[in-house]
Amino acid sequence: MSILTFRNVSLTYPARTGRGGTGDKCVLDGINLQVASDELVAIIGRSGSGKTSLLNLAAGFLTPTSGTITVDGAPVTGPGADRAVVFQDDALYPWLDARDNIAFPLKLKGVPLAERRARADALLARVGLADAGDRRIWELSGGMRQRVGIARALAAEPRFLLLDEPLGALDALTRTRMQDFLLRIKAESGAGAVLITHSIEEALLLGTRVVVLAPNPGRLTAEIEAGFNAEILNGAAVADVKASPIFKRMHAGLTGLIHAGEEELAA
Amino acid sequence: MSILTFRNVSLTYPARTGRGGTGDKCVLDGINLQVASDELVAIIGRSGSGKTSLLNLAAGFLTPTSGTITVDGAPVTGPGADRAVVFQDDALYPWLDARDNIAFPLKLKGVPLAERRARADALLARVGLADAGDRRIWELSGGMRQRVGIARALAAEPRFLLLDEPLGALDALTRTRMQDFLLRIKAESGAGAVLITHSIEEALLLGTRVVVLAPNPGRLTAEIEAGFNAEILNGAAVADVKASPIFKRMHAGLTGLIHAGEEELAA
Amino acid sequence: MILSTELDVLPIDAKDTEPARATRPIPTALISTLTVGVILGLWGLASAYALVSPVFLPSPRQVVIALYNLVVKGFVDATLAEHVGASLTRIFGALIASIIIGIPAGLAIGTSRVGRGILDPIVEFLRPLPPLAYLPLVIIWVGIGEASKITVIALSMLPSIILSTSAGVRAVSKEHINAARSLGAGKRQVLTEVVLPSAVPSILTGIRIALGAGWTTLVAAELVAATSGIGFMIQSAAQFLVTDIVISGIIVIALIAIFLEYIARLIERRLVPWASHR
Amino acid sequence: MILSTELDVLPIDAKDTEPARATRPIPTALISTLTVGVILGLWGLASAYALVSPVFLPSPRQVVIALYNLVVKGFVDATLAEHVGASLTRIFGALIASIIIGIPAGLAIGTSRVGRGILDPIVEFLRPLPPLAYLPLVIIWVGIGEASKITVIALSMLPSIILSTSAGVRAVSKEHINAARSLGAGKRQVLTEVVLPSAVPSILTGIRIALGAGWTTLVAAELVAATSGIGFMIQSAAQFLVTDIVISGIIVIALIAIFLEYIARLIERRLVPWASHR
Amino acid sequence: EEVTLNIGYQPIVEPSRVPQADGTYEKVTGAKINWQKFDGGADVIAAIASGSLDIGYVGSSPLAAASSRELPIETIFVVGLISEAEALAVKGIEKPEDLAGKKIATPFVSTAHYSLLTALKHWNVDPKSVEILNLRPPEIAAAWERGDLDGAYVWDPVLSELKKSGKVLATSADVAEWGGPTFDAWIVSKKFAEEHPDVVTAFVKVTGDATAAYRANPDAWNATSPEAEKIARLTGAKQDEVPALLKGYIFPTLEEQAGEALLGGGTVKAVADTSAFLLEQGKIPAALSDYKPYVSTRWVTDATKLAY
Numbered sequence A, B: 001m002s003i004l005t006f007r008n009v010s011l012t013y014p015a016r017t018g019r020g021g022t023g024d025k026c027v028l029d030g031i032n033l034q035v036a037s038d039e040l041v042a043i044i045g046r047s048g049s050g051k052t053s054l055l056n057l058a059a060g061f062l063t064p065t066s067g068t069i070t071v072d073g074a075p076v077t078g079p080g081a082d083r084a085v086v087f088q089d090d091a092l093y094p095w096l097d098a099r100d101n102i103a104f105p106l107k108l109k110g111v112p113l114a115e116r117r118a119r120a121d122a123l124l125a126r127v128g129l130a131d132a133g134d135r136r137i138w139e140l141s142g143g144m145r146q147r148v149g150i151a152r153a154l155a156a157e158p159r160f161l162l163l164d165e166p167l168g169a170l171d172a173l174t175r176t177r178m179q180d181f182l183l184r185i186k187a188e189s190g191a192g193a194v195l196i197t198h199s200i201e202e203a204l205l206l207g208t209r210v211v212v213l214a215p216n217p218g219r220l221t222a223e224i225e226a227g228f229n230a231e232i233l234n235g236a237a238v239a240d241v242k243a244s245p246i247f248k249r250m251h252a253g254l255t256g257l258i259h260a261g262e263e264e265l266a267a
Numbered sequence C, D: 001m002i003l004s005t006e007l008d009v010l011p012i013d014a015k016d017t018e019p020a021r022a023t024r025p026i027p028t029a030l031i032s033t034l035t036v037g038v039i040l041g042l043w044g045l046a047s048a049y050a051l052v053s054p055v056f057l058p059s060p061r062q063v064v065i066a067l068y069n070l071v072v073k074g075f076v077d078a079t080l081a082e083h084v085g086a087s088l089t090r091i092f093g094a095l096i097a098s099i100i101i102g103i104p105a106g107l108a109i110g111t112s113r114v115g116r117g118i119l120d121p122i123v124e125f126l127r128p129l130p131p132l133a134y135l136p137l138v139i140i141w142v143g144i145g146e147a148s149k150i151t152v153i154a155l156s157m158l159p160s161i162i163l164s165t166s167a168g169v170r171a172v173s174k175e176h177i178n179a180a181r182s183l184g185a186g187k188r189q190v191l192t193e194v195v196l197p198s199a200v201p202s203i204l205t206g207i208r209i210a211l212g213a214g215w216t217t218l219v220a221a222e223l224v225a226a227t228s229g230i231g232f233m234i235q236s237a238a239q240f241l242v243t244d245i246v247i248s249g250i251i252v253i254a255l256i257a258i259f260l261e262y263i264a265r266l267i268e269r270r271l272v273p274w275a276s277h278r
Numbered sequence E: 001e002e003v004t005l006n007i008g009y010q011p012i013v014e015p016s017r018v019p020q021a022d023g024t025y026e027k028v029t030g031a032k033i034n035w036q037k038f039d040g041g042a043d044v045i046a047a048i049a050s051g052s053l054d055i056g057y058v059g060s061s062p063l064a065a066a067s068s069r070e071l072p073i074e075t076i077f078v079v080g081l082i083s084e085a086e087a088l089a090v091k092g093i094e095k096p097e098d099l100a101g102k103k104i105a106t107p108f109v110s111t112a113h114y115s116l117l118t119a120l121k122h123w124n125v126d127p128k129s130v131e132i133l134n135l136r137p138p139e140i141a142a143a144w145e146r147g148d149l150d151g152a153y154v155w156d157p158v159l160s161e162l163k164k165s166g167k168v169l170a171t172s173a174d175v176a177e178w179g180g181p182t183f184d185a186w187i188v189s190k191k192f193a194e195e196h197p198d199v200v201t202a203f204v205k206v207t208g209d210a211t212a213a214y215r216a217n218p219d220a221w222n223a224t225s226p227e228a229e230k231i232a233r234l235t236g237a238k239q240d241e242v243p244a245l246l247k248g249y250i251f252p253t254l255e256e257q258a259g260e261a262l263l264g265g266g267t268v269k270a271v272a273d274t275s276a277f278l279l280e281q282g283k284i285p286a287a288l289s290d291y292k293p294y295v296s297t298r299w300v301t302d303a304t305k306l307a308y
């Protein structure tokens, strides 16, 4: 069992000089967070509160200004195969078709062509794109690209999945299916996951825990144990879960937390 | 009053030859739709059902394989200032900062620098990014970029706004505010609008009409007069509207329509 | 006209995709043919009315005859085919050498601090050097064999390949690199699987520029100790004011270069249909 | 070392942004200085042990003396400053001319079917032509004054500017163009407001390559009735085996070119910080 | 073991092109010969210095420059004294005094350049008062055609082109009389000469025989002769112009070579004079006190004894 730990992490984007330069921007302040590999921690927060920045730190794309990030005690010094990322803007490779994008991490591992194609095709089918393997990236719709991005990250079989609004561009039905898929594949693979989402419902359904990131600078202001995902995996109907009073109470509570300190601003 | 009309529009992407070539792909079939400038038509549908393609046709980026698209009877032969688009992937210009991106359509019209900056700043404030004007595009979060894209389209003062999931990357609160903003600015400006969204709730709240696009090939399978937007503009509380039985009934109905013909597939 | 590979016109006035009634106004090939026709016509007129002395601008007819003689009899002890063969060998030798050296060097400059520290000053020093100035030094160092000619041509090709490669590398999307690294790519893999493919359009442009530069340097390279080659042929003819041969040589160079360019564009079309989709 | 503008190293081994403890391993400038030092050292050794005849590889000391004499007394009737001034005027004249012609031509080729039809065959014909071959024709048309030298240099600069411009144009994102048109941009505005800025990184690369090519052609250009100019100076010295002057000239050219390259990179840094963010 | 002989020639119309075309050199020297074409003496000298060439063809100016830089070379055969082949052709100029302020072109560093400067000195015309331009022969023709030049000191066939619309003010034959002879010569790298003296002797012998063949009956080498065809084929000259081009030189025979006028003394003096002149012009850093080591009669003397 692996553990991803944020200890007192802060992040300041340095000032940009030159024309239209900006000042230093403190984006995250004193973040403490632990994600174990049997968990899925959902992060919710306002637009611009620093969710993507937090994920980029975990991925190793950014180095914290202060504090440390570790995986099983070893400091994160850069990106690595143990932490696969699904990007907010799909970062798919335009020179590869959908199948080869998904097979990309397998190619990196040296999996033979036929096998990696087969595995990519299986993943394509599981994200509902069985017949889109030959398509170029620009021939896919926004939602399709998101799903290819998810499949690509899964193909890497990482210890942690870092998901940045992976289901944002999907319609309700496809989204529900993908939620179910994510839940199951996470359980199967035993990978830990960090999920950024704008849907409080999604956060509650998928997350073992839900944390709230408040903006300016980004701080974790709340943390809730959810646990509905276990129920669903044990066979509970999603509709029933959503209809349960405790779910509704938590939903309302989180909504309030996100809105906290904003009403006066809006007034 | 202007009217945007789709008459019997079909679209087939031509086959791509060469390595990994694909066959012809019929994406839209026999679309008939009218959007008047006092309307906001919301389009909902599965991922890959052809919503973006439909919008690209209206924008003039694509030419229909058959059928005609007209604005006030004049055929659409290409993109034009009368139909401003908010893209699913923000198509912002990386060589301009946020403010100049918004001021871009004003620059095209020859508005003097000071004035267009002032107007861009006003729009920035209205989308909640008052202090982000100097930022480069890559210094903005996903949700911020979406809002800049919306502000840029509004700055063009078009006759029709073509919005492709413009609020998809926003948290609930920001999204609610942007919905309200869109509703009001649309009413103020008298522009017609086509809104693609994955949120049935959003479609019902903002749309004067909601149409459902079924996939493979994309066809309009339902059209519902919503009208809640008028209530909201007249002062009704959004929460009350959402709680009303008729809203709930419509929501359930649309959900059913989108899922129609899919359950057997999923089985 | 072979130039029209229809692959690189940006649809500012065409639609992104035009599924139906793709009514192409006038085919580019036709316009190009017309252009060439007009130029040939002007040339014919200029020489017919002797606007320029025939010593410097022979008539198209004369040049055609000279070309025919070149093919059949040859000039300065070699037929046209032999001259072309010799020059092509040098150009391709130089191209291969400069690709083998230039792409890794460009990658090193674009990706690694140490690589850049070492190579940048060397490249920036070599880049502006006029071949006519260092010709004696090249002779001293590599002798007068084929190696010296290939060296001179390669030195003129290298800079554009190195520069386009490193420019292509610099324009690689950071997200693409980050994605690869988080999917398990090592540094080498990032280079081969992301940076290199991303830079391919830029590298191809560099190779096209390099080919042009190579031809440009051909005459200078063949100034020294050549016994055949198009540049040698032109040079020999110029010495004795045999202008029809000079112009024939120029035309032959242009035709070969245009043919190679055509192939380069075909390759470009195959390799980088995605260039405007990133 | 002035080459290190720290702007174009891709962070394959660095982080995207390194807000804190940006521990740069070894500064590139230092590595570059070392590289230059090593080369100078090798040169010194080679000449000290007379590995190459001193006629062809004078010692660094001799070259420094030659440089000093060049500055103070001059060579072939002009001081170093006069030679440099003459050549710089030609290079910049040619650069301006080829920018004025090349960028619009590249835009036309990249964006319009008709423009491409007309210009492509002309450009592809001119591109590979060796200056040494067309020198007489240039003289017939523009005489032996400064114009001919500038023409020859400009002809060597044009191709890379045209090609990089049209390559840059082809890589413009279709979405960016579509966005502009739906926001009310006319064709001309799409060109000036979207296509041109998008192509700027590519155009700058083209200009950098062009500058190198210009220096490369300098000697050939100054074969034509020059009485001063670095190329003329080198040429004259080379004929009499005054190798220390030749090497001094080469070093002067390299230093100037490196300085210009440095400026080009500064401009690049100012204009296109977004190149890897699209 | 077979000797490999690398020869750098220039595309000059002169008799030794014929044995070159016939393969006589190979036959007589018994060496494997690589013929390399050069367009200027400076490159030939660089190639000899680099060890890539053993024997090379140079004009008197580059020869003087190379000797002054003390390169290990030796003059083995004076190919030809330049006479009518190079001349100063002018337009709108009647007498030498008119040259002041006029544009005169010549290929710098060539024998023509040297002759022009010698002629000016002879006429007491200050070279600074004349605008002397550096142009290669084809470019001279073009600039003349365009009317950019008032005169040019150049060689055939460009010279004959200029003569069509201009007049000759002086030829190299005149200049030679005024004390500035110019010539072309074969030189050898000293190292090669030491290692393979017999090859060098054989080379000189064949060259001398070719000259002798021409001198015996110059008129036989007419435009349709096989000799003219061979020369045209190797140089790129037009075949019907070959006889006229040959007439522009005085080709000394093998017997004349060793004489006081040539390798036996005249050549040394000419090289020394040329060097002194180049030094005066600031073209070379220093001249030597003695140029004898760079000229040798040994080869022509040995060659006269050789028979094949």
Ligand SMILES: Nc1ncnc2c1ncn2[C@@H]1O[C@H](COP(=O)(O)OP(=O)(O)OP(=O)(O)O)[C@@H](O)[C@H]1O
Pocket (backbone or CB within 6 Å): A013, A025, A027, A045, A046, A047, A048, A049, A050, A051, A052, A053, A054, A088, B135, B138, B139, B140, B141, B142, B143, B144, B169, B170, B171
């Ligand atoms: N490279 C950068 N330089 C400077 N500021 C940046 C940079 N990237 C992001 N920011 C700023 O950091 C803040 C947080 O951005 P981040 O992308 O982490 O937000 P987010 O929570 O992911 O928002 P969203 O939900 O809209 O995607 C924003 O104010 C943004 O403007």
Ligand SMILES: Nc1ncnc2c1ncn2[C@@H]1O[C@H](COP(=O)(O)OP(=O)(O)OP(=O)(O)O)[C@@H](O)[C@H]1O
Pocket (backbone or CB within 6 Å): A135, A138, A139, A140, A141, A142, A143, A144, A169, A170, A171, B013, B025, B027, B045, B046, B047, B048, B049, B050, B051, B052, B053, B054, B088
């Ligand atoms: N350029 C193209 N060439 C070929 N097929 C395309 C192209 N663009 C889109 N398609 C295909 O057309 C179909 C509809 O795509 P479209 O982008 O319109 O869907 P969408 O409804 O917007 O989906 P989403 O909600 O996921 O954005 C998809 O199957 C897609 O693969």
Ligand SMILES: [Mg+2]
Pocket (backbone or CB within 6 Å): A051, A052, A053, A088, A164, B141, B142, B143
């Ligand atoms: Mg984000």
Ligand SMILES: [Mg+2]
Pocket (backbone or CB within 6 Å): A141, A142, A143, B051, B052, B053, B088, B164
């Ligand atoms: Mg879409």
